[in-house]
Amino acid sequence: MTLVPEPAGGPVRFAEARLLALALAHELAAVGVDVLAVRDVQGRFTLIVDDRNRQVPPALENLEEIYGPRVARDLGPYAADRPLMRASGLFSAGVLLDSERAVADPERPAGRVRVLDNTVVGEDWAHVSTPAAEADGTRTHxxxxxxxxxxxxxxxxxxxxxxxxADKGHIVLVVDLDLESPGVGPIVAAGAELPPHGIIDQLVEAAIGNDEGLEHVVRSAYMPRGGRGELWLAPARGQGTPGIPYAYVDKLNRVYADVPGAGFSDRLEQAVRACEDAVVRNGDSGRRPDIVLLDSRAGIHDIAAVTISRLCDLALLFGTDNAQTWQGYGDLFAAWLSSGQAPAIREKLRMVASMVPDSPQDAYLRSFREHAWECFSLLYDDDVPASGTNELDPDLFSPSLEDESAPHHPVPILFEPGLVGLDAVTVPGWQDRAFVQAAYQDFLPTATLLITADPQSSKGP
Structure with missing residues (x-):
């Protein structure tokens, strides 16, 4: 449990304000009321006592006069103009108190305090879901x-x-969602001419209902072994139309805007669906892709938030064993924990140890696994006996360090010097070269099993 810091006499900062606000909220809740801690886009708190269906206990009869000044004093600049309110004094209290975005305080989930965090960007990290099956019961992984x-x-x-x-017979669609730094398109196209349009055009044109007839998906020139598979590409950037400037930066400046009736997350999901529909229209089999690979934007970014939290049923998290990797993932996991999303997100994640040195390989992977386990411990359940008993709750999700099926257990990709400077766009058959096969010998079979398993299933390596 996170400890509330003792007042140090200095100014209250952003992160400290949350701890102080929730401590006050739990103090109120201990007297017998439900409390919602609402944080605005600037980080300021209002504590709302829910008195819609019951009166507050006598001990809190004068809570505004007693607790209001205290909230203002303790939180300083992070107290809202009205730092403490009763639900009965709000015009539409249900909008806040019944919001789906209000989650239990993850530090004390069994308590009577919930948190509603309002942000300008990045809220999609806090809304986790897994794509549903298609109408006919089939599932696109x-x-x-x-x-x-x-x-x-x-x-x-x-x-x-x-x-x-694709060599295994799957219909595969690769969608390049790294809009700020497109790169996977030409590699996957394997010499095929890119389409006139890309994902960027789908997002811009669909915002004004002008996306009909866009050509933003192309079949790769790579011929899968066995003849049954297909490989398709939806590039971030198309090749454009001769004689007309592509204006990629101008389009990029507009893709993140919400439009009436659809936020960015909805529009990105619709764009990916449009790419899948294009495969159905243009493919030989008339089937939807059964596997979609979403090459995501790096960093804590809205595209990554939507891609991991909403668009996928599996997220492969790449990293090397260094302080930057673990600090970054630690911040991300802490955000999922604080928003109450740890149970929903943790089982769709899997670490990939990239560029693993040949020597000492075992020691490197052991260190990577230990650091990953420390990081994932934020998302795992505490492995403690249930109250009043010495038995562990069988529903707890608390994998051990050595659990090879756990999200923290790394899938390795070895570092091979030949990969440095490899021109995968123009060199035919590059994936069959010995150093490429050596680098991905563990990654490919393990990733295939993970991808083709049922979402959040225990089946797999």
Missing amino acids: RTALYGFKGGVGRSTATAVLARHL
């Missing part, structure tokens, strides 16, 4: 490939994995 930092080989791994899955 959507996998996000994400790295907190760039330069970890994510796009090359996406291309290698896409070819491997």
